Amino acid sequence: MIGLGTLFRIxxxxxxxxxxxxxxxxxxxxxxxxxxxxDNDDIGEAVKLMRLSKGALVxxxxxxxxxxxxIFRCRVLKDRHHxxxxxxxxxxxxxxxxxxxxxxxxxxxxxNKLAEYEKVLALEKQAKDMLEQYEIELRDMAVK
Amino acid sequence: xxxxxxxxxxxxxGALVGFGAEIAIxxxxxxxxxxxxxxxxxxxxxxxxxxxxxxxxxxxxxxGIDIQPDDDYQHILxxxxxxxxxxxxxxxxxxxxxxxxxxxxxx
Numbered sequence: 001m002i003g004l005g006t007l008f009r010i011x012x013x014x015x016x017x018x019x020x021x022x023x024x025x026x027x028x029x030x031x032x033x034x035x036x037x038x039d040n041d042d043i044g045e046a047v048k049l050m051r052l053s054k055g056a057l058v059x060x061x062x063x064x065x066x067x068x069x070x071i072f073r074c075r076v077l078k079d080r081h082h083x084x085x086x087x088x089x090x091x092x093x094x095x096x097x098x099x100x101x102x103x104x105x106x107x108x109x110x111x112n113k114l115a116e117y118e119k120v121l122a123l124e125k126q127a128k129d130m131l132e133q134y135e136i137e138l139r140d141m142a143v144k
Numbered sequence: 145x146x147x148x149x150x151x152x153x154x155x156x157x158g159a160l161v162g163f164g165a166e167i168a169i170x171x172x173x174x175x176x177x178x179x180x181x182x183x184x185x186x187x188x189x190x191x192x193x194x195x196x197x198x199x200x201x202x203x204x205x206x207x208g209i210d211i212q213p214d215d216d217y218q219h220i221l222x223x224x225x226x227x228x229x230x231x232x233x234x235x236x237x238x239x240x241x242x243x244x245x246x247x248x249x250x251x
Binding site: 028031032035038039059061062064065066068069071072073075076079080139 | 194197204205209227228230237
């Protein structure tokens, strides 16, 4: 016997994804998928699906709750990135101070490490900015 | 047993007539039949469990807050307040969950 869950997954596999982008599916379908994306910390996908879901009147409180959950997760992750940025900036500062010492002028190891830290710092800042954008977009959704 | 014949033009005409009927009903009554049917199908395939999923997600979010093991109740509350500054429904859910947790711990 095929369970309802399996049946749903089969239908979703064949019909869900192509229909998803049309925004014609029921709100609950989108909420279901948003929560799944949130589980995997895929905020981008969650926001994309949120944009597509219209928020049927009967599901408005659920839609609102899920919207708030994504904003909350954005804030938690943003906070984490903020702390990491602070930590990396402190380390970079330490490396720069070390390089000023004459006996470290010709050593390449700290320079390589510094470049790596700067690369990570840029990525962290990019991620934080992206989360900020998502949060703004989600906050605007409530107004519309 | 008589052999069943499938007609592609027939199917296309049927789809076209259905689409025309949907537009006519929508124009005359303002009701969106297809959307309504999709809502019913959606609810039918286990999506009625969405409330449980939202609850589970709320619990997971609460567990995902960065707190230290030695943080006290007041500190955690302050942290929740900061993060849910304009999210009243979520804040209320978190507080209810925390109260339930404290009650369970004391019992």
